[in-house]
Amino acid sequence: MARSLDDLKPRIALVEIAHDFHARGWMAGTAGNLSARADDGHFWITASGKPKGRLEENDFLLVRVQDAEVVERGRAEDKPSAETMIHRAIYELFPDARACLHGHSVDACRAADRAKKGARSLRLPPIEMLKGFDIWQQDPKVDLPLFENLLDVAQIARQIETRFRKKKPPLSALLIRGHGPTVWGASLQVAYNRFECLEFVFNYVTRGAK
Amino acid sequence: MARSLDDLKPRIALVEIAHDFHARGWMAGTAGNLSARADDGHFWITASGKPKGRLEENDFLLVRVQDAEVVERGRAEDKPSAETMIHRAIYELFPDARACLHGHSVDACRAADRAKKGARSLRLPPIEMLKGFDIWQQDPKVDLPLFENLLDVAQIARQIETRFRKKKPPLSALLIRGHGPTVWGASLQVAYNRFECLEFVFNYVTRGAK
Amino acid sequence: MARSLDDLKPRIALVEIAHDFHARGWMAGTAGNLSARADDGHFWITASGKPKGRLEENDFLLVRVQDAEVVERGRAEDKPSAETMIHRAIYELFPDARACLHGHSVDACRAADRAKKGARSLRLPPIEMLKGFDIWQQDPKVDLPLFENLLDVAQIARQIETRFRKKKPPLSALLIRGHGPTVWGASLQVAYNRFECLEFVFNYVTRGAK
């Protein structure tokens, strides 16, 4: 085992994350998509419709940050994930982001259900695990950005861009209702660690369900 | 690992699914049964009474779709699963079905409990995961066909045939109360993916339990 | 992997079960004990105080059914499990029992909590999974024998003997409140299968918690 996901080739690291998240139930069926920045202007993202428990190094496309144009693909027939526009927005908004992970989890969906319809954020509980997002405060008040789920994913991406351009989120994560979290970080390992921390928080929130 | 379950010999793929589903608690004891179409007129199905965590390639019988006649068996003493009649009905009703997976899960049983006695379907929540069943709508209203559990399995099979001949179900799955889901698909990988998606939905439903 | 636990040497099969049950959280710390009949008059049982995730073939003692006398031990310093008297009672009461498995689970403890204090049984829900205990009825009414937990294990063993001599239980299992299930069967594989089925039932019971 590599000492860090960052010691691996980015696509190899994403394959490892895909198998791991699938085994934990965060990527059922072909759900979820994973990306890593290849260079300042491009990122690798999972091809659409792949079962994540069987993902391979070839199952990625190289996409341009500027306009989401596909510039390389592992297999001729592959199409980029339907949520490429969200990843693109993240890489454009956050130049330091090197990886972006999107999964689907029951805890995330149930946590989102606790926010009123139309709410733009979900207040997270002030537990120790928030330190995983570099939040070092006594009793922090952290609002996770929340977006409604829309069939038109490009529209969700535009909402994310608009909202985050006005105001940066308090942590490198967002949640789409009835769908799941998107987490990014300055490295593959950091994004992976934070995804785990956020799922811990969602599980905490839902386990207190009345 | 194969890139897809469909790259494997069907019985080998079913063995892999059996070990996987057993490890997740969806095939406790000898519960559950798995089948794959061998050709238009026949399908392989698990022999009765096998612990699924130890299933082997020989633990299958070849059965004729037309009349459920056993035409080949891995071991002389093996009998086809008690639920062969349900698989047979699925292959006859849906010529495109190439695989059919039936498991038992606590989430499936608890989800079914939320439907009134005698209800013929369970309304699924409109979460993103329904896209795993190729349901691409904003806020879809999907009713999973629900059947009462009967000691006489052949009678359940007849009810399935009667009901589905009148009206095709909105997704390639059904649920038997107090028992578990049956999921089919145009390939082994698709059936596997959809089984996972449906269990995700059941878990979502039960996690909101009051 | 062996096709069946019964194809293994009994102590090897018990080691495999111990590692499996530990991984599932049914044998936390050094909890639980496992036995298999060696011949009509003797059974192998786990030594006391062994972490079950690390159990080895030497961690068993050979005990006489008649009087629980230890006649052989893998290591000179080993003592038989504190619950040897319960296993002894089972082998004496049920000449067909070839294996007896006792674990501790949260679901079992929480299921028992649903019975009134002093209740002598827990009514099981009439779900399909009861077929794992060879109960083939429509809507079966099955009462799992329930015993209070006592510091003096020998006294629990005597209560089991007394009660089961008067009336055989409806399934090859019993439950000790605040503690866990004991399951036996005509073979190692059968006992293992039934343990899994019973835990499924307990999970179903507790997941409906109000």
Place this chain on the structure above:
Amino acid sequence: MARSLDDLKPRIALVEIAHDFHARGWMAGTAGNLSARADDGHFWITASGKPKGRLEENDFLLVRVQDAEVVERGRAEDKPSAETMIHRAIYELFPDARACLHGHSVDACRAADRAKKGARSLRLPPIEMLKGFDIWQQDPKVDLPLFENLLDVAQIARQIETRFRKKKPPLSALLIRGHGPTVWGASLQVAYNRFECLEFVFNYVTRGAK
């Protein structure tokens, strides 16, 4: 596999525990820290900020019990865990402690929530699993020491020292609210076993949630 964690070199045993606890969700992200006494005056403790699922033998620092001075480190840039002061306090207070394990779990956080704000202990349920802490009583009344979570970890360590100097705790464990358990033992295997037992108890407590 070694027969016991105590048959391994202490840091190798801690690496094994880290991978195990990470896989169970008790060490999400870089959460948690693990230590083992090297000799009477020193202990090895995990370096700060390491993802526990990838921990290696080099990821430890040797720390003096007397004053928490670092006397050796696996990598020049490594810093001791932020919670080194708590481990130091445990080794000073309990000369028999050979290992100390601190994790974060949802069950632990939710169990702590059941105690009133400011409560100094959490009454544990009198279940069989308490025997894992060498508590051999009928219906034991055991109070797990509870501490409020503070951003200033050194202050938590001082509170632990002050309170435990006055009165030894009834079991070798404590709980920090919104954070997680710390468990120690006379050997690595004993500490590991007890951590598992305590998590079982927390899960039992939370599963009865109203």
